Amino acid sequence: MSVVEDVRQVVQDFLAPELRALKVGIDAQRQVMESNFKLMDARLDAIDQKIEHLVESLALDRRLAKLEAAQQPASPQ
Secondary structure, X not given: OOHHHHHHHHHHHHHHHHHHHHHHHHHHHHHHHHHHHHHHHHHHHXXXXXXXXXXXXXXXXXXXXXXXXXXXXXXOO
16 A cells, blocks of 8 residues: 555545534534524514514504693694
8 A cells, every 4th residue: 555545544534434523513503503593583573573562552652642732832723
């Protein structure tokens, strides 16, 4: 065997399996992150919907408009 073939054999025997194992670990970690991001997106959407519901149910803009209208002096007719 030549030196090149010996080095190639060492790489195939030792480094290649380690690199594959690292790739599997990275892929698994990526999937966990992606699922966490999807979960976080769902939670943020739920919070957004609750905020919209609260704003609508409080009707602050309409209440404020009524208060401002009540404080305006009546214009002479």
